[in-house]
Amino acid sequence: MHETASLVATASRVLAANGHGDLVWGHASVRDPDGRGVWIKTAEWGLEEITPERVHLVAGDGSVVEGGPGARHSEYPIHTEVLAARPDVGAVVHTHPPYAVALAATGQPLLPVSHGATMFTPPDVPRFTDTADLILTEELGKRVAADLGDRNALFLVNHGIVTVGPDLPTAVVTAVILERACAQQILTRSAGGWPSWSPPDEALAKREHIYSPTAIAAVWEHLVRALEEAP
Template sequence: MTEKDPRETVATSSRIMAATGAGDLIWGHVSVRDPDGRGVWLKQASYGLEEITRERVHLVSPQGEVLEGGGRRHSEFPIHTEVMAARPDVGGVVHVHSRHAVALAAAGAELLPVSHEANYFAGRGVPRFTRTADLILTRDLGRGVAADLGDAQALFLVNHGIVTVGPDLETATVAAVILERACEQQLTTLGYGGSPSWSGPEESLAKREHIYPPEAQHQVWDYLARNLDDVRA
């Protein structure tokens, strides 16, 4: 769990997701587990990811009540609260509508390690939620998302978007960025025809260990955050 102000972490994650192409007008949201167990610190609704500042983040209870902060609450809060309830190891959740990830899942394709990125998900893979492609508006649907996610780090909401998680929001954010890059690379590779190749299970697990240790994931977060600072400078 991050020791930073959770509102700042949510704001930075939101802007990173926008800067890396996951923006979808005013939709998409990220959250941090409240360190005092009251719920989640969640991006406010009615703003684009790129517009989020610490003042546009509020505390939402598991029942959907806004406990601190103003603004409109996202209707899909159960994605965050129910995943957090089911996964004590999770400190941050990302839900966005990344274009290539949506396309790959809708095509019915499995994620293949044709590049470094897909190896990030080696071992547990990226399961699929198919109960509905509509919004996750109820706690029951949120529990279904959590159940299909299982112990994985990412989930395709087929015809809808993705959910990624991590021990902190920094890791969940990096996972979302990497998943979209992996899906784009796979669609590009398969689009050329020919005889595509990819890593086998043993090599894929080794590549995950070599390329994506926790320290490297946080270095990626720092890199993405620095890029935001460069844009504002």
């Protein structure tokens, strides 16, 4: 089995352990180093169940090039089209984490009430509102990629999130932090009173100080260690 499949399997389990599980839905992918498509988990399995044998290499036309048995995920165009539009991106995560879905549905912007949100804002996290249905076609995948633009995250309103990175650890850490940031904002709003948040210049400074590539790699290693140490 290709070593990239092992990385996708680990990433899937890390996502599940950090609030991104949704029964058998949601997926992470990484660009094939030989340019043949994307490595992505198979359908009909939960993120927490993914092993290297439950990962496919899927070409841009949706054909399964390599990998174990099982159904191909129908939303592969999210991954193939984002990667086609973004040569700087090496990996994509699409999940349905509850706090991010809830916050996006309210129409509120993500505010820097915490360190977490400063990874994304300012400016506002972009939103895809063309449909809340599944992204099943090349055309819809292209529209998702267009709304993502050059950003690291996108709300698919009433659906889920997309996060990206130069590699899969970065895309996964970005997804984990986005969900934490959304949860912190919902908690802040629910507490009443008058919420405060960092002004734009401070939020941008915090982004630079907190989210270096070295720090993101350290967070990934922490998440993997926690996964391995879990009972």
